[in-house]
Amino acid sequence: MRNGLMGYLVLAVIAASLFYPALFIGQAHAQSSGQLFTVDLLCPIGNPARQQWCSIIQKSLQQVGINAQLTYAPFSTLIAHLLGPQSTWNESFSQGGYDIAFIGLYNSNPLINPARWLYGSLSTFPPGINFEHFNNTQENQLALQFVSQPGGNWTAWAQFYENEAKILPAIPVAYPDAFDLVAPQVHGMSPKWQSVDLQAQYLTGMSSVVLAVPDTIPDTSATPNYFAGSVYYDQEYSYQIYSPLIALNPSTAQLVPSIATNWSTPDGGHTWYITIRNNARFSDGEPVTVNDVIYSIWSNMNPEFASATYGEWINVLGTNVTFTWLNGTTTVLDNPPTYQICYPQVKYTSGSVTAINSTTIKIQLGFCGGRAYGIFPEEELTGLFIVPMHIWESVPPSELKSSPMITGTGSITVTLPNGTVETVYGPVGSGPYMWTQNSFDKTADAITLVKNPFFWNATALESQGLYQVNQFTVQGILQKDTAIADLKSGSVQIVDFNYYPTIERASGEFTNQPWVKIVDYGPG
Template structure:
């Protein structure tokens, strides 16, 4: 009996040893799987030329802000790889016969980061907030005035925000009434100003809203992490609660502010980032690199003249002289050296065709202000005589990135050399500060740029109407205002007549020397072949990251 029991104990002991060993192997295997999963996390890293000026959809006005808003927030629609609107929070919409009432059906499976549903009320609140004078939005009035019913009256404080033509018929039906028929309204809804906001969350955050990751609420493909308003780096992390999370392939996208192009290239060459912009001095070195890419752009750079800041800039002849006194061909070919084009008008080339003929708007409108030293000096002489002086001192405000610095030094030198008696000093500041100085009109000359928000010349032409939320330079011409306003009102359904108005208005703009066009940009970049599905949009947010992925090089 004792022997039998001992044998049983021996067998049990051997069995226990096997089980313990197997258990150890299982734990080790699970640990290996976890390590493997961590190693397989899909991550792409990028540089950004500046900090993000704003993550508040109502207050954002610049390229960087709209890129990250598009990545973290879903509007009614978003742009696909062909820059066509595809389903976002809206799954469908109908338009009344007169084109004035748009009814959007919203999906019921979209939620905010805190688990609350995204509803029609979120759009009503956000759009009302964008045109509320107390918000101080530039883009709200710019995008919605003369488009959404009563937006102009609301933004000017004449009627309460509740009068804006946007209502929630129920939680998942949004009704938008337009002031005038707007054929491009669907594409307009993809833009950052039209993104929804969760009212309870925004009001709970108060003045802290959109100043850090903790005071933001995402409903889009990614959440933004490790970000504050002064951050020099941040992450986009896959939003697991996004309604279309299965489509989002990247676990994380990391971004670091790098203003020096050579530093950025060094990061690229070491494999730490997947895309960098090249400055002119680096293009020749890398244009034979297999990763070299030139991407045409629709951004137009121009010089703004603050007519209220300096007596000289209130003089049309002085402005006309400055507009013609710098060699733009040399600028794009020698200074920029990245495929950019000379701009001799406002609406960019290869952006929008003329109705009926299909000709490019820029070709039809032609060159309205070119480099012409003789003409520049003649205008300058007349302007100085009218001012009763032989000297003018002006300060040129610009961003502080490396490319802008080189470009501005060239322009300032050209102006000071070609216009006798002119002295131009340069003031370089971070982009966010420049935007603030622009809004407060605390500048004399300024290098600025504009990229289209939707596919229509109106996105450029409306900038310079007297009450535009982007004018900020004291320019006003009633005839210009009339022509542009008519394209959105009585001519809204007559595209041929609309485009004729645009042509006439653009001519007036440069007869008045309201701005000085400089160039239409292109991007010379090194882009890793492993990047897949990152779309470059011709309007709205420059980059679309929803469909980003990595593949074999």
């Protein structure tokens, strides 16, 4: 496909097949014969639901005479093609390009921020501020309006997506229902959750829970981000290991304390004071400090770490940010101003993150010439997972992707502040569950976590009858039939929704089955 008119024809076929696949395929078959042109479709390995959609759309295109070539590829290959040099975008797959790619945009927070960037890397990103390869003045202004109003300007948000569908029809966005198939003995999965936010400490009814996901675990192919920010399935276990700075109540989706016990602004949102708790410890027993929080922000903003939230933090804090550690020393990150939402119309001020004392951090926003960032802290601080500086600083960023903190294999030794030597076998966090030397079973393609004995919120949860799950396992099962059979036999308790293209398909198969219930989270 190398022609705009052809592109619109393809989009028409895709749109119809998404919403009326059976009806449209029949009509298209009657209308067409022969081949009009060729398109290259890229579909990810490890997502049965998306693979089913890929197949449906491929057949729909073929029915109208389009030679649709479907390639299944690892996520890393998809990203290499999607974020490759602009000169290859309209080339064939074999030449490094693509015509249609089936990827997912998701957000773990209740806010969907149109200013958000994914896969922030200075080495791969073209200019633009909204979506991959997309820069539009009108959309930039709407995104700016959204994030400038406290709580978000939702009129601008709606207008942004309405305009995007008109301006850039090649990137349709659909929000299907998110749901899980769950053993009836498991309780506590709130309708407020998105599947990516599954929190095992709130589950009740069983002491051991296995979640089946359609991917290889762990998937380290996409980005060396510490909570696997670009790999949906890895978040299912990393969310249990790390504590966010601020959490979301699983029943109400409201902000609640986590590592931070209090957050306040004296000037309408330009300056924030964050108080961290003094009883939080990592799973190795070391205390969580203000330096760990500062380091976690710094690593998200350092392009060497290739954080999935790099661009978003640049939007919040600006291009020139000073980090002041507890001992008074400073580190400055000076990032090129190519990717910010205001630049070049409005210059960024210099933001800062400062340790005021052992429990207080001051965050000075550098957003858009000093104005408040309306969805801070909801958007950033609920997604800021605190990493142990005493471990991370011992590994160069370039080696992080191959380290045990990401791969879960091998080990490294770290000298703790008190002089003792620690052996690290996997990611270390302050969340409810922890990685052990035996967590990763490569043969079974499974990661099993156990309770973190130092979890700061254990007593409070247990007093409410929660935190009953002693062992939580995420198991990669690529075949849908195998996952369902394991759920029926009792060896799996939760099946991820990505095995099914729609909740209607799953409901039709499992209604009135005594060994399964469908937990519907609504549009995701």
